[in-house]
Amino acid sequence: xxxxxxxxxxxxxxxxxxxxxxxxxxxxxxxxxxxxxxxxxxxxxxxxxxxxxxxxxxxxxxxxxxxxxxxxxxxxxxxxxxxxxxxxxxxxxxxxxxxxxxxxxxxxxxxxxxxxxxxxxxxxxxxxxxxxxxxxxxxxxxxxxxxxxxxxxxxxxxxxxxxxxxxxxxxxxxxxxxxxxxxxxxxxxxxxxxxxxxxxxxxxxxxxxxxxxxxxxxxxxxxxxxxxxxxxxxxxxxxxxxxxxxxxxxxxxxxxxxxxxxxxxxxxxxxxxxxxxxxxxxxxxxxxxxxxxxxxxxxxxxxxxxxxxxxxxxxxxxxxxxxxxxxxxxxxx
Amino acid sequence: xxxxxxxxxxxxxxxxxxxxxxxxxxxxxxxxxxxxxxxxxxxxxxxxxxxxxxxxxxxxxxxxxxxxxxxxxxxxxxxxxxxxxxxxxxxxxxxxxxxxxxxxxxxxxxxxxxxxxxxxxxxxxxxxxxxxxxxxxxxxxxxxxxxxxxxxxxxxxxxxxxxxxxxxxxxxxxxxxxxxxxxxxxxxxxxxxxxxxxxxxxxxxxxxxxxxxxxxxxxxxxxxxxxxxxxxxxxxxxxxxxxxxxxxxxxxxxxxxxxxxxxxxxxxxxxxxxxxxxxxxxxxxxxxxxxxxxxxxxxxxxxxxxxxxxxxxxxxxxxxxxxxxxxxxxxxx
Numbered sequence: 001x002x003x004x005x006x007x008x009x010x011x012x013x014x015x016x017x018x019x020x021x022x023x024x025x026x027x028x029x030x031x032x033x034x035x036x037x038x039x040x041x042x043x044x045x046x047x048x049x050x051x052x053x054x055x056x057x058x059x060x061x062x063x064x065x066x067x068x069x070x071x072x073x074x075x076x077x078x079x080x081x082x083x084x085x086x087x088x089x090x091x092x093x094x095x096x097x098x099x100x101x102x103x104x105x106x107x108x109x110x111x112x113x114x115x116x117x118x119x120x121x122x123x124x125x126x127x128x129x130x131x132x133x134x135x136x137x138x139x140x141x142x143x144x145x146x147x148x149x150x151x152x153x154x155x156x157x158x159x160x161x162x163x164x165x166x167x168x169x170x171x172x173x174x175x176x177x178x179x180x181x182x183x184x185x186x187x188x189x190x191x192x193x194x195x196x197x198x199x200x201x202x203x204x205x206x207x208x209x210x211x212x213x214x215x216x217x218x219x220x221x222x223x224x225x226x227x228x229x230x231x232x233x234x235x236x237x238x239x240x241x242x243x244x245x246x247x248x249x250x251x252x253x254x255x256x257x258x259x260x261x262x263x264x265x266x267x268x269x270x271x272x273x274x275x276x277x278x279x280x281x282x283x284x285x286x287x288x289x290x291x292x293x294x295x296x297x298x299x300x301x302x303x304x305x306x307x308x309x310x311x312x313x314x315x316x317x318x319x320x321x322x323x324x325x326x327x328x329x330x331x332x333x
Numbered sequence: 334x335x336x337x338x339x340x341x342x343x344x345x346x347x348x349x350x351x352x353x354x355x356x357x358x359x360x361x362x363x364x365x366x367x368x369x370x371x372x373x374x375x376x377x378x379x380x381x382x383x384x385x386x387x388x389x390x391x392x393x394x395x396x397x398x399x400x401x402x403x404x405x406x407x408x409x410x411x412x413x414x415x416x417x418x419x420x421x422x423x424x425x426x427x428x429x430x431x432x433x434x435x436x437x438x439x440x441x442x443x444x445x446x447x448x449x450x451x452x453x454x455x456x457x458x459x460x461x462x463x464x465x466x467x468x469x470x471x472x473x474x475x476x477x478x479x480x481x482x483x484x485x486x487x488x489x490x491x492x493x494x495x496x497x498x499x500x501x502x503x504x505x506x507x508x509x510x511x512x513x514x515x516x517x518x519x520x521x522x523x524x525x526x527x528x529x530x531x532x533x534x535x536x537x538x539x540x541x542x543x544x545x546x547x548x549x550x551x552x553x554x555x556x557x558x559x560x561x562x563x564x565x566x567x568x569x570x571x572x573x574x575x576x577x578x579x580x581x582x583x584x585x586x587x588x589x590x591x592x593x594x595x596x597x598x599x600x601x602x603x604x605x606x607x608x609x610x611x612x613x614x615x616x617x618x619x620x621x622x623x624x625x626x627x628x629x630x631x632x633x634x635x636x637x638x639x640x641x642x643x644x645x646x647x648x649x650x651x652x653x654x655x656x657x658x659x660x661x662x663x664x665x666x
Contacts, residue, residue, distance in 0.1 A: 018424075021652075054401065054428040056648055057390035068387065087420040087446070091351075095387040113420070314647075315389060319354075 002181075005151030006102065007075040007291040011144075011174055012063025012158035013136040013167075014081030014105075015115040016088040017276065019127075019314055020055035022120035027128055034122065035219075035275075037129040037191045039163060045132035048118050057088075058315040059095035060117060062190060063158045065277045065316045069284025069306055071099035072322040073333050075291060078102040078148050080174075084135040088114035095317075104145045108135040125272030125311060133164055140166045141173045149177040153291050154213070156283065159190035162198040175210050186213035188283055192223035199224060206240040213290075214244040215283050221246055234261075245300060247282050252304055255296045264300040267308040267329075277316025281306035285322070288333050302331055335514075338484030339435065340408040340624040344477075344507055345396025345491035346469040346500075347414030347438075348448040349421040350609065352460075352647055353388035355453035360461055367455065368552075368608075370462040370524045372496060378465040381451050390421075391648040392428035393450060395523060396491045398610045398649045402617025402639055404432035405655040406666050408624060411435040411481050413507075417468040421447035428650075437478045441468040458605030458644060466497055473499045474506045482510040486624050487546070489616065492523035495531040508543050519546035521616055525556035532557060539573040546623075547577040548616050554579055567594075578633060580615050585637055588619075588629045597633040600641040600662075610649025614639035618655070621666050635664055 027034050030051065040048065059068075061081060070077035079096055083089035085107045092114060096103050112134040120128045139161075149155055155178040161167040175185045187205060189195050195202060202224060205211045214237065216224065221233040230246075237244045238256040247253045252266040285306035289299025306322050313319050326333050360367050363384065373381065392401075394414060403410035412429055416422035418440045425447060429436050445467040453461045472494075482488055488511040494500040508518045520538060522528050528535060535557060538544050547570065549557065554566040563579075570577045571589040580586045585599040618639035622632025639655050646652050659666050 049427055053431050054392065054650065055424075057424060059387065091388075091390060094382055098386045098388075317387065 004153045005076070006078045006148065006153070008070050008154045008156055008287050009078040009080065009148055009152035010063035010067045010156045011080040011161065011171065013061050013115055013133060013160050013164070014064055014083045014092055015061035015117045015131060015136070016092055017058050017060035017316060018055045018116055018118045019058060019274070019276065020052045020118070020120055022052060022122055024122050027120060027122060032120070032128050034128050035126050036193050037131055038193065040130050040132050042132055045116065045118060045130070048130055052118065052120065056314065057091070058317065059092045060276070060316045062160060062188065062280050063156065064092070064096055065280035066156060066283045067096060067101045068099055068317040069281045069322060070288055071101050072318040073284060073288040073326065074323040075288045078152060080105050080143055080145065080148070082108055082135045082139040082143060084108045084112060084114045086113050088116060089135070102148065104148055105143050108138045111135060111138055119276055121274050121276070121314070125275050127274060127276040136167070137164045139164060139170055141169050144170050144173045144177065146177055149174050150181040152178070152183060154184045154186055154287060156186040156188070156287060159188055159194050159198065159202060162194065162201060172210070184212045185210065186215065186287070187211045188215040188279065189220040189224060192219040195220050195223040203240065212242050214241045215279070216244065217247045217279055218249070245286050245303065247279055247307070253282065253300045255300050257296060262297045262300060264297055264304055266304050269308055269311060272311050274314045275311050277310045278307045280316060281310040281318065292333055298331060302326060302333065305329055305331065337486045338409070339411045339481065339486070341403050341487045341489055341620050342411040342413065342481055342485035343396035343400045343489045344413040344494065344504065346394050346448055346466060346493050346497070347397055347416045347425055348394035348450050348464065348469070349425055350391050350393035350649060351388045351449055351451045352391060352607070352609065353385045353451070353453055355385060355455055357455050360453060360455060365453070365461050367461050368459050369526050370464055371526065373463050373465050375465055378449065378451060378463070381463055385451065385453065389647065390424070391650065392425045393609070393649045395493060395521065395613050396489065397425070397429055398613035399489060399617045399620070400429060400434045401432055401650040402614045402655060403621055404434050405651040406617060406621040406659065407656040408621045411485060413438050413476055413478065413481070415441055415468045415472040415476060417441045417444065417447045419446050421449060422468070435481065437481055438476050441471045444468060444471055452609055454607050454609070454647070458608050460607060460609040469500070470497045472497060472503055474502050477503050477506045477510065479510055482507050483514040485511070485516060487517045487519055487620060489519040489521070489620060492521055492527050492531065492535060495527065495534060505543070517545045518543065519548065519620070520544045521548040521612065522553040522557060525552040528553050528556040536573065545575050547574045548612070549577065550580045550612055551582070578619050578636065580612055580640070586615065586633045588633050590629060595630045595633060597630055597637055599637050602641055602644060605644050607647045608644050610643045611640045613649060614643040614651065625666055631664060635659060635666065638662055638664065
């Protein structure tokens with residue numbers, strides 16, 4: 001196994017978030033499922049935009065957010081995702097490369113615009129996402145830059161990549177390259193509705209050892225095993241994958257590896273402003289811990305710390321240096 | 334004088350802000366004047382973008398921010414400003430119309446892109462602005478929608494409109510329509526460097542009674558009269574315009590009208606996060622007070638309250654209902 005060039009490569013849908021505050025009754029009137037992500041077409045994105053209040057824009061995309069978090073921790077991060085040649089694409093590229101993230105993906109020319117997700121943030125801080133995939137539909141195997149994958153200790157993939165049809169081929173190609181180079185492959189299950197759409201394939205990825213590490217939250221792991229009981233789901237997960245981290249919101253997180261289980265508490269939060277990016281930043285912290293050889297408990301604590309930071313402000317990426325924050329909390333990386 | 338259709342029409346450069354945190358040493362290295370606004374061309378905007386960290390985007394533009402603040406107070410607001418047919422223009426139009434602001438200006442097609450201002454926010458909350466005017470250069474007299482101006486009790490104009498050459502003609506046309514309809518005309522001096530560029534013309538606007546109300550901060554009023562002494566500048570201002578409001582940062586604001594002077598204190602601020610929009614929101618509060626027939630002291634307090642809200646978070650427009658906030662503070666509008 002050669003030396004690594006990157007600690008973590010993340011691959012996902014490259015999205016700019018349009019973040020707007022909304023009262024609960026708007027979520028109800030729009031017929032949305034609070035806390036979930038739904039896919040919409042361009043016409044619905046335009047229609048929805050006319051129904052919401054003023055917004056701010058911030059680069060997002062689950063795996064992009066994780067790459068930003070990794071860079072904020074001082075890790076060597078790379079990212080693969082498809083933007084278009086347009087203003088939102090320029091914003092996405094700027095924000096991720098400004099953090100030092102390697103971003104080798106060629107933008108789409110003359111096709112659909114850069115993806116955007118209209119995110120409604122209710123007073124409880126919960127976010128409800130409406131994603132128009134746009135240029136993400138054009139991510140293909142050709143975008144999987146072999147040297148980048150081969151050089152990354154861990155390749156981390158979004159479950160959301162199962163939505164654009166060509167992206168799942170890209171996902172499988174990346175996993176194959178990683179394993180051929182003795183690297184590890186991680187997946188986040190992304191969203192319980194996404195799990196509902198792709199349950200059989202996600203289970204196959206795990207059971208075929210295409211993925212080595214799984215990230216999930218409670219609703220995703222319950223959806224995966226179609227049970228209302230988290231412990232039941234976690235026991236099933238333990239058998240299906242080598243290592244799994246399950247986030248439990250204000251209860252913190254748990255990690256399962258073989259017969260072992262590790263639990264860590266969440267950090268106290270003064271006010272939950274915006275849950276967007278919480279899971280993505282947990283993954284960043286956990287992954288940085290893993291790649292720095294920390295124990296699983298400490299890795300999970302780094303994840304909880306990063307999640308705590310991001311839910312204290314609007315936007316899905318860290319507003320402060322996570323490396324600095326980790327040092328303050330006695331978890332230097 | 335016919336009934337008004339709008340309380341206030343604001344006219345200015347329609348800009349999307351790119352807001353990035355920056356340490357003081359970056360401001361120094363870039364050779365920027367902290368707290369000021371400078372105009373840059375597209376090449377410099379692109380170059381600067383490569384030198385700054387991740388950002389968020391929010392609709393801005395001084396007069397646009399004031400229109401948003403007015404709408405947040407529940408006032409009937411209109412806005413004239415030039416965007417392009419592009420993604421940033423779509424964002425600008427959405428954000429201002431979502432608040433109920435009337436925005437009759439046709440977008441520019443096939444020309445320069447929507448204006449953007451790269452704003453660096455230092456740890457003290459001060460903002461340093463680098464504005465590429467883009468489509469704003471195409472604002473002309475033809476964009477001054479006569480019924481809108483005629484129907485607004487007050488037309489409020491940015492000093493920044495003196496920068497794009499055609500816009501000053503638009504400014505004069507709007508002022509003429511307003512006065513022909515028995516309405517009032519207000520100007521903000523915008524920025525001390527802007528005052529340096531256009532001092533003689535600004536003084537002429539005041540002395541010729543083209544404007545009835547002037548908004549300025551300390552550095553702008555000092556620049557206008559080329560004095561380091563605020564009281565001296567204020568006495569000169571008193572002679573040159575019927576009504577003036579001067580913001581004094583944490584010292585609050587003062588209003589001069591003929592021989593009378595009114596002082597109001599600032600509201601306490603837990604933390605100054607981002608000063609972007611402070612003057613714009615002061616103007617919104619003061620103008621809503623005026624149009625509701627409040628006394629000058631109460632109008633200035635409404636201004637200070639709106640400014641306090643906006644400096645507590647990132648972004649130049651209110652994050653909460655200013656109408657609700659005013660009611661909470663015993664200043665219902």
